[in-house]
Amino acid sequence: MCSSTCTCVNAQVGLTPLVGAVYRARMPRKKTNKSSKLPSNSRGSTDERRGTYCNDKNDKHDQFERQNFRKGGTYSTVPEQPGNKQADWRVGVIMAICLPISILIFWKVTLPVMWWILTVMVGSDFAQKLSFFKQDVIHILTSECPVWLSAKERAFLDDRSNDGILRVSNISREGFEDIVRRGEPVIVTDALRDWESFGLYDCGYFMRKFPEAEYFDWQGQETINLGNITNRPAFSGLQCASGYMETSWDSNRKYAKEWLRKMPPPYFLREDAYVRHPFAEDREPSITGFLGVPGTGVAPHLDETCDTIMTAQLAGVKNWSVSWPVKDGERIRWGKPIVFTLYPGEAMFWYVAMRHHTEVIEDCSLSFSFLLKSPAPTEYFQRLVEDLSSVPKMEQDALFKETETAKLDYVDTCGILTDDGRTFIA
The missing domain is CATH 2.60.120.650 (Cupin)
Known part of the structure; x- marks a missing residue:
């Protein structure tokens, strides 16, 4: 049935999904004749997806467009969007723990291993020259004054x-x-x-x-x-x-x-x-x-x-x-x-x-x-x-x-x- 305000219901609020499913299964389906037309004075809006009928032409909202069942047996008439999901707090905790550990491993393990491989491939002297060059470039970019001491000379003083x-x-x-x-x-x-x-x-x-x-x-x-x-x-x-x-x-x-x-x-x-x-x-x-x-x-x-x-x-x-x-x-x-x-x-x-x-x-x-x-x-x-x-x-x-x-x-x-x-x- 449809009321004058087009508040149609085919299940009572609060029914569990199981009851709603049984109720819909027992309802007989009406045969429809695609060639038949309703009289102009009794024409209404029909939702063929849900089988509901409303006489109010001004109603632009179908409250039962889709039943979105939630936990606890209740459902919502608002379609759920993918972006509305809340992030799991446990993911944030795991990331907060793993990120510093991964950086530490990269700095203490990965880089030294890569450096060892480089020295084996190109020789220790060439690798050392590359290291000095990198340090000199960093010093040039970050120093307030012109560079007066090269990385090679600093290494000599450090030893x-x-x-x-x-x-x-x-x-x-x-x-x-x-x-x-x-x-x-x-x-x-x-x-x-x-x-x-x-x-x-x-x-x-x-x-x-x-x-x-x-x-x-x-x-x-x-x-x-x-x-x-x-x-x-x-x-x-x-x-x-x-x-x-x-x-x-x-x-x-x-x-x-x-x-x-x-x-x-x-x-x-x-x-x-x-x-x-x-x-x-x-x-x-x-x-x-x-x-x-x-x-x-x-x-x-x-x-x-x-x-x-x-x-x-x-x-x-x-x-x-x-x-x-x-x-x-x-x-x-x-x-x-x-x-x-x-x-x-x-x-x-x-x-x-x-x-x-x-x-x-x-x-x-x-x-x-x-x-x-x-x-x-x-x-x-x-x-x-x-x-x-x-x-x-x-x-x-x-x-x-x-x-x-x-x-x-x-x-x-x-x-x-x-x-x-x-x-x-x-």
Whole structure:
């Protein structure tokens, strides 16, 4: 039957699916004549899919278009859409547990296995070069400053010696000269105790006091005035500032006397240590100043000089490394680097053919290096010459090529001299 509001029912609400199915099975089906037509005054809307009939032409909703049976025996007249299903919470828990585990397995197991397969296929040297290349690219893309240390050089520094550098204080001249004679790198922690410049000279003071002094900027590869460091076009303020100053430059000669007056030879050196040369008149001191901010530095390299070098740290903190040639069986190689930190007020001494690097790690660094002819590392130099002479010239050259030294045989020009009871290296 159909009511005037077209609320047709063929089963009562609340019947179970089983009862509804039995009820529909017992109902006789009416034979329909496809050629017969209803009278116009009694025409209604017929749902041939469900067999319901309604006289109300304005009703556009068939409440029983499809029975959607649910759990518990009730049904809904709204068709269920695929997107309406609620996600099972257990799936989320499983994913939350499995995802970190799968990432860990990929990182700790899959990648190492793939790397091992790659090294077997192409060789360990080539695979290592690929690894270094990848690290360099990442560093270039993520570093604020220009890259100054390659991945290969960083690997050399990471494979460091377990030995530390010798640190001394309140040392006598004789005790200091014994250390230098052995050729042992050493830091004198109270070397600057009598310097007027210590506690006065820092990056800010130096730039304000000597704005016309010339400074070579490693980033821009150009010489500029100290007062213009903060005006470099590619950087803001002291960002990535790193470079050096030579007292031998004409523009800096007028400042050298004032610098030296405030940085005299430390208490354990002879008064003429900066200027004394064997068999010659005293010469002008050879001094180089270095200025740099954290994140900058100088890659492992050699200074092509025979002299004993004193580096005095006035401000800021630097990491250093030093290494030197060592005999390994029938071959010669660079020894594992000794890595250490140099603090303000300290001076470090190192020698000919010592590969070294520096890296500013705290505050703006200001330091000065002095070339000294005396005292001389006589025992170290003798061992160095013997070790180099024991291998073919080709192997010697290969050793120094690793440091990109321009003059591969510069050590051959060095020698130990004695004058007036003092030993010199020149």
